[in-house]
Amino acid sequence: MGRYAGFEKGGLKKGTWSACEDQVLKDYVKKHGLKRCGKSVRLRWLNYLRPGIKRGKITEDEKDLIIRMHKLLGNRWSLIAGRIPGRTDNEIKNYWNSILRKNVGEEKERESEVSRNEIIKENLPSLAEDDGHPHLTKCDEVLGGGGGLDCFASDVNVEEDHRHRCLGRTSTDTTTLSPGVGVEIGGGANQDIQPTGDDLNYNAITWKDSIMDLNGGQLDISEFLQSDDFSTFWDSDRLMNFEIGGCSTMNYDL
DNA sequence: AAGCCCGCCAACCGCATTCGC
DNA sequence: GGCGAATGCGGTTGGCGGGCT
Known part of the structure; x- marks a missing residue:
């Protein structure tokens, strides 16, 4: 992002x-x-005239890729485009907004009811058994949202400081904490969980067989996408498992 | 045939970021 | 450190074409 001076990228001088x-x-x-205006010229060049731009319909492979990348990255169109040769961020954005958004939305709607309940049933008992998280033992209500797993502790009398620590916030930071909200797990790149690095050993989510903690902020996702780790990750079938499996492929390590 | 509706897509716009001076 | 220029990004808008009535 921003201005990159004095080097060339793809044969283009900057x-x-x-x-x-x-x-x-x-x-x-x-x-x-x-x-x-210059901006208009630039846009026309980048999105239409630039050598290497692929015209024509989005293929099935590209479609799958876009869907999976969007699950992982959200509306980071340029990052998604960076992984799909010849396609521009604008094209992908348009494609998503006009076609995929409603398709994925409908699909999500259907799947969420079934999978969410199964995932929760499978995974929450282990959380509830953890004496270190008393509020989770009270978790008896699960609400939807964002394709992730939102655990709502119904017992609002849970010790505030503990809930804060589990949310990775200091006990004085209550600005974004709603009463009754416990932990949100999963749901893409924008996680509600941040590490505190103190008494709570917060490797809260470890992707199965993967080495990075995207949610914990230990690795910037942009850097990650440019790294060899991502290539390895991408080439394997892990990403598919990670996305489609969602929470079911996570190890909860609280 | 004409009018309307809707989807697709190029372009616009505003904001954020980075760099050079 | 401040400022302007250059660039990147994502949300939104508007035009066009095709399908439907």
Whole structure:
């Protein structure tokens, strides 16, 4: 994000314009009379004219990729586009908003009722047995939201400080904490859980067989996507398991 | 045939970020 | 450190074309 000066990417020069480049542009506009602002020109180039841009319909493979990446990254269109050669962020964004959003929404609607209940039934008992998390023992109400697993402790008398620590917040930070809310697990890249790194050993979520804790903020997701780890991760079938399985592929390590 | 509706997609817009001066 | 320029990003808008009535 932002300005990257003085290097080339994909054969394209970036950074401050030279006098020579300014002159080329001036000559061009003088000759052809292009009445466009720079931003518009840039966008047209990036999204349409740039070499390597793939035109035509999104293939099934690309569609699957977009859906899976979106589950992982959310609306990080440029990151998603970066993993789909020849497609622009704008194209992917449009495709998602016009086609996939409603498809995925409908699918989610159908699946959520069944899978959510099964996942919760399978996993929450182990949490409830944990004496270190008394509020979870009181968890008897589960609500939907975001494809993740939201655990709502019905006992609002749970010790506040403990709930805060489990949410990774200091006991004085109550601004985003609603009464009765316990822990949110899963649901993509935007997690409600942040590590405190203190008395609560907060490897709260460890992806099965994976080495990174995306939710814990130990690794910036952008860096991760550029890393070799991601290539390995991506090439394997782990991601598929991770996304489609959702919570069911997680190990809860509280 | 004409009008309307809707989906797709290119373009616009505002904001954030980074860098050079 | 402040400021402007350059760039990136994501949400939104608007035009166009095809299908339907």
